[in-house]
Amino acid sequence: MTDGEHTDRVQLLSADALRRTVRDIFAAAGCAGDEAARIADNLVDANLTGHDSHGVVRVPLYVDWLRSGFVLAGQTARVVTDGGSFAVLDGCRGFGQTIAAQAVELGIERALEHGTCVVALRNAGHIGRVGAFAETAIRAGLVSIHFVNVSDSPLVAPFGAVEKRFSTAPFAAGVPLPGQPVVLDFATSLVAEGKVQVASYGGKPLPPDALISDEGELSGDPRVLYGDFGSADLRRASSGTGAIRAFGEHKGSGLALMCELLAGALTGGGGSGPVGPEFRGISNGMLSIYVSPSRLGTQDEFERIGREYLDWVLAARPIDPAVPVLAPGQPEERTREARLATGIPLPTDTWTAICRTAENVGAVPSR
Structure with missing residues (x-):
């Protein structure tokens, strides 16, 4: 077409x-x-x-x-704490695409100087696909790890529960291997909230167990999360009574908790809840760790061992000969x-x- x-x-x-x-x-x-x-x-x-x-x-x-x-246009991240190889930044509720980019730029600059850097970002607007920032670090030759939460946005039920307590709490990591960088990027919920939005607009349907109602019934109907809506209406999770489920049962639920504690509590930005009586809009927190293999002195070993191991993993015999084993990031490249x-x-x-x-x-x- x-x-x-x-x-x-x-x-x-x-x-x-x-x-x-x-x-x-x-x-x-x-x-x-x-x-x-x-x-x-x-x-x-x-x-x-x-x-x-x-x-x-x-x-x-x-x-x-x-x-x-x-969310506010035209904002610049404010430095709260600057320790050289670590920093705390306040996003002042600016657009995440601007604020997170500034935080990543600082983290990369400091990691190239010091060998490693930890950046704690709080109060940023929705930052979008976290894997994009891992890709930015890869282009600078850096390993990066990112824990993310969304304050005032409970969407996900902990393992064994029916009530919303976590945000979708994304996690991402990037590894700059020669010829085939690896980018892992996922929400700790069974599906990202945006996938529920996409399904609600007539896109790819949800798995039938992606959501859980307040009565404990599993569902793939976006109305469990959003309540009733018209075809072009805004989707608001506060209008529904159900929740998204954590992926991987207790393991995904545990990783989501860590994202909330590291990206929400350690940054000082706040957890996904409880939401106060005056909603001020959601904001992202992100704890990012950047490491320079060259400054560690392990660049050659890292690239040799990492690439040899990756190649061995990808050479595993697939279940379906027509569907090869792929590294994280390769499906995105093909798409x-x-x-x-x-x-x-x-x-x-x-x-x-x-x-x-x-x-x-x-x-x-x-x-």
């Missing part, structure tokens, strides 16, 4: 057209041109890698948060290549919601 063609439920748009649309929406909504472009690049890149949950489906909600004052060539598939309801948002701010969608 060509750019803009669609079926009853999905249509394809080029990355360039989608990027222009998102950029123009945020510029019209009050962001400076460079910030609008940064948000557009980050969201469209998520779609290109197949992480539609962190892509342009977020546009209507981001604009709603901006208009409500829950990016395919979507750049054929277009990004969007559920029709997602595109309708984006077009409605564009109309509301006075922007014109590109096709």
Whole structure:
């Protein structure tokens, strides 16, 4: 299909057209041109890698948060503590695509200088696909580890519970092996909340056990999380009574708790709850660790041992000969290549919601 063609439920748009649309929406909504472009690049890149949950489906909600004052345009991360090889930054509720990029830039700069750096970021707007920041560190030759939480956003039930207590609490890590960098990036919930959004707009259905109702019944119906909604309405988890389930039973639940304690408590940004009577909007916390193999003096051994081991892992005989074993990050590479060539598939309801948002701010969608 060509750019803009669609079926009853999905249509394809080029990355360039989608990027222009998102950029123009945020510029019209009050962001400076460079910030609008940064948000557009980050969201469209998520779609290109197949992480539609962190892509342009977020546009209507981001604009709603901006208009409500829950996220602020044009902010710069404020240094709270600076210890050289460690720092605490306050995002001042700026757009995560701006604030997290500043935090990552600082972490990379300091790790290249000192060999390692720990950056504790708090009060950033939604930062999008965390793996993008691990990729940035890889390009600088650094290993990185990222623990993330979302304050005031309980969405996930702990193992054995039916009530929301955790955010989706993402975790990411990047390893710069020669020829095949490894990027691990996932939510500690069984599905990211954005995947529930995508499914609610007519995209890929959820697994039938992704959600749990307040009565303990497993479900794949987004209404368990959002309550009733119209096709192009904003999705709000506060309107539903159910929760997303943690992945991996007690193991995923335990990792989610660690993300909340490290990214929420240690950074000083706050946990996913309990939510106070006056909702101020969600914010991300992120604890990032950067390590330079060259400054550790292990660069040669690291690359040799790491690549030999990775190759051995990938050479394992697959269950299905037509489906090879892949390293974390390889599916994203393949999806990016395919979507750049054929277009990004969007559920029709997602595109309708984006077009409605564009109309509301006075922007014109590109096709």
